[in-house]
Amino acid sequence: MPKVAKWLxxxxxxLFASKFPLMTVINTEYITPFVKKICxxxxxxxxxxxIGYAIxxxxxxxEYRNYTVSYSDTEKGVVEIIVHLHGEAPGSRFMHALTTGEQIRISAPRGMKQYNPSVRQHVIIGDETSLGLAYSFLDAVKYKQHDCHFYLELDEQNNTVPELxxxxxxxxxSKDGTFQNESSVASLPVFHLDTWQDSNFVLTGNARSIQTVKRVLKQKNFRGRVLAKAYWMEGKVGL
Ligand SMILES: Cc1cc2nc3c(=O)[nH]c(=O)nc-3n(C[C@H](O)[C@H](O)[C@H](O)COP(=O)(O)OP(=O)(O)OC[C@H]3O[C@@H](n4cnc5c(N)ncnc54)[C@H](O)[C@@H]3O)c2cc1C
Known part of the structure; x- marks a missing residue:
C-alpha cells in the first residue's frame, strides 16, 4: 500500500487510531549523513x-513506506528504526526532516519472522535498508551464542556503519555489482565453509541482488531455509 488518497x-x-499509536520522536542520530537512526x-x-517485522x-x-524495527522495548514504549537516506523521494525526505519532539503514527509491526532460534547459523545479506534488520539480530544471536555473518553491499560513505x-x-x-553477479556471489567465503548448508539465509535489500543470491543458492543445491524479502527495486516506488 505505498499510496492512498489523502481523505482515505x-x-x-x-477509525483505527488504536492500531496506529501516536509516537513521539525521542532521539535521532545520523550514523553517517545517509544513515539515520530514529527512536x-x-x-x-x-x-x-x-525480528524482521516492519512498521x-x-x-x-x-504515501506510506515500510521500515524494519531495529530495536523495541514494549514496556518502555520504545521503537527504533534505521533508515537509508538514499535521495529525493518521499520516505527519504520525510525521515531526513524528522526531529526530536515531533509526533507521528506508526502501524502495528507485521511481516516475516526472519530469525529462527533453533538454527545455529545465520547468514544475513543486504544493503543499507537491511541495517535495521541486521541490528535486530544482535541480541538474539549473542544470547543464544549462535553464529551470524553479515554480507552487506554499501555505498562507500556508509562503510563504517556496521562497526558503529x-x-x-x-x-x-561496494555497490559495483558484486551482488548482481552470480560468479562473484558464488565466491563469497560463506560457501567455502563446511557448515554453510546448515545456515538460514536471510536476504533483504535490493530486489535484483536478492534474485542473484537466490539463483546461486539454487545452483549450489542449498537445502536450508531461505528467507527473502525485497525491500526496494530500481524504478519502483515503495515496496
Ligand atoms: C518489509 C520492508 C522493510 C523495510 N525496512 C527498511 C529499513 O529498515 N530501512 C530502510 O531504509 N528501508 C527499508 N525498507 C525499504 C524502503 O521502504 C524503501 O527503500 C522505500 O522505497 C523508501 O521510500 P522512498 O519514498 O524513500 O523511495 P521511493 O519513492 O519508494 O522510491 C523512489 C526510487 O528510489 C529508489 N530507491 C528506493 N529505495 C532506495 C534505496 N534504499 N537505495 C537506493 N535507491 C532507492 C528506487 O529506484 C525507487 O524507484 C523496507 C522495505 C520493506 C518492504
Whole structure:
C-alpha cells in the first residue's frame, strides 16, 4: 500500500487510531549523513515485535513506506528504526526532516519472522535498508551464542556503519555489482565453509541482488531455509 488518497488515509487513521499509536520522536542520530537512526516512544503495549517485522509510516499526505524495527522495548514504549537516506523521494525526505519532539503514527509491526532460534547459523545479506534488520539480530544471536555473518553491499560513505552499530562478523562489499553477479556471489567465503548448508539465509535489500543470491543458492543445491524479502527495486516506488 505505498499510496492512498489523502481523505482515505485520514479516515483510516481516525477509525483505527488504536492500531496506529501516536509516537513521539525521542532521539535521532545520523550514523553517517545517509544513515539515520530514529527512536520513537509511545504506547505500543500489546503489540507483537518479532525480528524482521516492519512498521508502516505515513511519509506524506498520500504515501506510506515500510521500515524494519531495529530495536523495541514494549514496556518502555520504545521503537527504533534505521533508515537509508538514499535521495529525493518521499520516505527519504520525510525521515531526513524528522526531529526530536515531533509526533507521528506508526502501524502495528507485521511481516516475516526472519530469525529462527533453533538454527545455529545465520547468514544475513543486504544493503543499507537491511541495517535495521541486521541490528535486530544482535541480541538474539549473542544470547543464544549462535553464529551470524553479515554480507552487506554499501555505498562507500556508509562503510563504517556496521562497526558503529556494533555488528561483528561482517563483510562489506561496494555497490559495483558484486551482488548482481552470480560468479562473484558464488565466491563469497560463506560457501567455502563446511557448515554453510546448515545456515538460514536471510536476504533483504535490493530486489535484483536478492534474485542473484537466490539463483546461486539454487545452483549450489542449498537445502536450508531461505528467507527473502525485497525491500526496494530500481524504478519502483515503495515496496
Ligand atoms: C518489509 C520492508 C522493510 C523495510 N525496512 C527498511 C529499513 O529498515 N530501512 C530502510 O531504509 N528501508 C527499508 N525498507 C525499504 C524502503 O521502504 C524503501 O527503500 C522505500 O522505497 C523508501 O521510500 P522512498 O519514498 O524513500 O523511495 P521511493 O519513492 O519508494 O522510491 C523512489 C526510487 O528510489 C529508489 N530507491 C528506493 N529505495 C532506495 C534505496 N534504499 N537505495 C537506493 N535507491 C532507492 C528506487 O529506484 C525507487 O524507484 C523496507 C522495505 C520493506 C518492504
Amino acid at each position: 488515509g485520514n479516515t483510516l487513521e481516525g 520513537f516512544q509511545g504506547d505500543v503495549s500489546g503489540m507483537d515485535f518479532q 508502516i509510516i505515513r511519509v506524506s499526505d498520500t 552499530l556494533g555488528l561483528d562478523n561482517y563483510t562489506v562489499f
